[in-house]
Every structure is written in structure tokens, then in C-alpha cells.
Amino acid sequence: DKSSKKVRILHIVQSAGGVDRYLRSLLKYLDSDDYENYLLASDDFDLEKYVGICDKTIQIKMFRNISLKDIPSLVKIRAEIIKTDPDIIYAHSSKAGALARLANIGIYKTCIYNPHGWSFNMRCNPYKRKIYVLIERLLAPLATKIVCISNMEKDSAKSNKVCQESQLEVIKNGIDLKHIPDKNCNEIMRRKLGFEKEQIIIGMVGRLSYQKGPDVFINSCKLVANEIPNCRFLIVGDGEDRQSIIQLAKKNGIADQLIITGWVENPLDYISTFDIACLFSRWEGFGLVLPEYMAMQKPIVATNVDAIPEIVQNKKNGLLVPVDNPIASAEAIIKLLKNERWRSVIVETARKEVLKEYDINRVAHEHQLLFEKVIKMP
Secondary structure: OOOOOOEEEEEEEOOOOHHHHHHHHHHHHOOOOOEEEEEEEEOOOOHHHHEOOEOEEEEEOOOOOOOOOHHHHHHHHHHHHHHHOOOEEEEEOHHHHHHHHHHOOOOOOEEEEEOOOOHHHOOOOHHHHHHHHHHHHHHHHHOOEEEEOOHHHHHHHHHOOOOOHHHEEEOOOOEOHHHOOOOHHHHHHHHHHOOOOOOEEEEEEOOOOHHHOHHHHHHHHHHHHHHOOOEEEEEEEOOOOHHHHHHHHHHOOOHHHEEEOEOOOOHHHHHOOOOEEEEOOOOOOOOOHHHHHHHOOOOEEEEOOOOHHHHOOEOOOEEEEOOOOHHHHHHHHHHHHHOHHHHHHHHHHHHHHHHHHOEHHHHHHHHHHHHHHHHHOO
16 A cells, blocks of 8 residues: 555666665665655665665566566566556666566556666677667667766767657766764774785775776786885775686786775775775776765776766876776876875865765755656656
């Protein structure tokens, strides 16, 4: 039975990782007096984490790649839409976006779609890219609104003629600033990881996959280690390229200086140990870890690609380097390490910016305005 005043939203989501963290922050800050949030998630999700921030959770099998295995998922999603009877369906990421919109055909529920980064902006062969663009164009009319997480994402949708411009809404990502650890965290974590006081920590947070450029990170680290021997290197994350990254570190002679944590519950605690924070993505719809670095007051070196320059302005609140360029990346890291005054100015600028621009409360508020708008639409 539907409460007369609450708006019921069915969130449909397939890929975990960054989307999972985004969704948990958003749900926590959506006003529970006005909204009833249901979550329909793939089995990549740990539903325990949604206790207390969701009114109901449902788990089904969903697959990342497109195949005939999607048919049972589609049937289940359709059944859940009918059973749940939401006011709004909110589909997160490309695969869930496709399944949710197809499942909603003939049910005519208001549907919002957030790709969390367009699949066609990935580095892939031109044929695959054209297919991704075509799929998005075909499915676009089935969404009432499409949420872009950066201005770059909106421009990209327009230049690829994905949908009508009136469908696009930009709601930039944000982070939960209440969860920034205190300064003591740094020393506790350094001890736990076995770092010595005088060692300099160069770190990155991200999936060990081609997109995030962990190979560029390792190649940069080798060059930094040649110049500044008391550096240590920390990768917070895991992924399909883990073994090849370990092999590359061995080949570069820095395997003994490198720690890979695997997936962790509290990435911010690990960021607290960084002296320099890196993100060498080859493509990036937003880069949620960047505001986290900024909030943790870590000097940033990141690639000048896609949405990253919207967050990191070169030489103002961080340094930008070309994609796939370990030499430029290492030079930027060394430059920051050698200039303490400049480093502290950059960090302070970034800290002020994150408080102003990237608070999850703003993201929740902008979503509430969007929900009100779509409910009033004919």
C-alpha cells in the first residue's frame, strides 16, 4: 500500500564500485519524510550496507555484458516494477539503464536514467563505440530525464545526438563530507601499513583496470623512486589487472616499495597516509575520488581528460598531466614534493572548493528538485 504523501522511487542498479558509494550517500541524504526508496540491485551488491537507508531491497541476477542471459533479468525487473508500483524509476549506469527502460515499456512509469559516465566515451574500437551510441539513441525516448554527472557528459550526449537537449539534467557528483577522518588517522594507518615516519607516500585509489591507468602509475613511480628513494607507493583498490600490475612493479624494481590493499571499506583512511594523490584515468565521467582527495587535503596529480579538468584546475587546486604519460606524471609529482609552499596553497584552494561545490547535500537537494519536476510533468 502506498503512503499518500511519500514519493516512491525504485532505484535499479547493476554495477557496484563507484555507483554503490554514490547511491548510498544519496539515499542517506534524501529526505525520508518525502521519499520511500526501494532498491533493486544485482548480486554484486552487499545489501547489508543499505539497511536503514532503504525502505526495501530486492536482489536479482544481472550481467555486465549484453547477452540472452538478460531475458530472465528483464522479466524479473518488469515483475518488480508492477509489484512495487513506484512513482519514479531511477536507473543507475548503462546496463541497468537499458534493462529498466525496456522493462518499463507498456507500464509507462516515469523513468530517470543516470549513466554515471557514457559507455561510448570508453576507449574501445570505433565499431563498438558506434553500437553504444546507437543503443543510447534508441533507448533515450524511454527516459523522462537523463542525469549527467558533469558538464562534459552533457556536452558528449549533445555532440553524439543521444537525445533531446531538454531531457538532459546536470547534477554533479558529491561526497559525504561528514565522513572525512581526522588528522590522527594518518599516523594510525601509516603504522598499520608499516610505513616509517620519514617515508613519502604516493598513492592512488581506483580499480586496477585499463581505464584507471594503474600501469601509468607504476611507471611514474619508478621514475619518482629514481629521484627520491625514500618513497613508498600505495594502490587502494583491486581489479582484473592486479597480477599484471604486480609483474610491472617487479620489472620496474619497485615491488618491495608497493602495497596493493585490495578492496577496502574505508578508502579515506588510506588516503590519509598519502603525500601525493594520483588519478591517471584514460577516460573519466567524473572521478569521485578527486573531491575525496581534496577534502582530505592531499595534493593531486591527475590526467587532463574528460570531466577531470572540471574538478582539477591545473596549478590552482592540483596538477594536470597528459594521458598515458608517465614522464610528465612523475615530473608533476616531484615538482609538488619539492615545493612545500606551493603545495600548501594548492591544497587549501582545493579544500575550500570541495566544501563549496561537492557536498552530497547539494546532490540530494538537486535530486529532490528533479523528482518534483518529473512528477509534475504530463
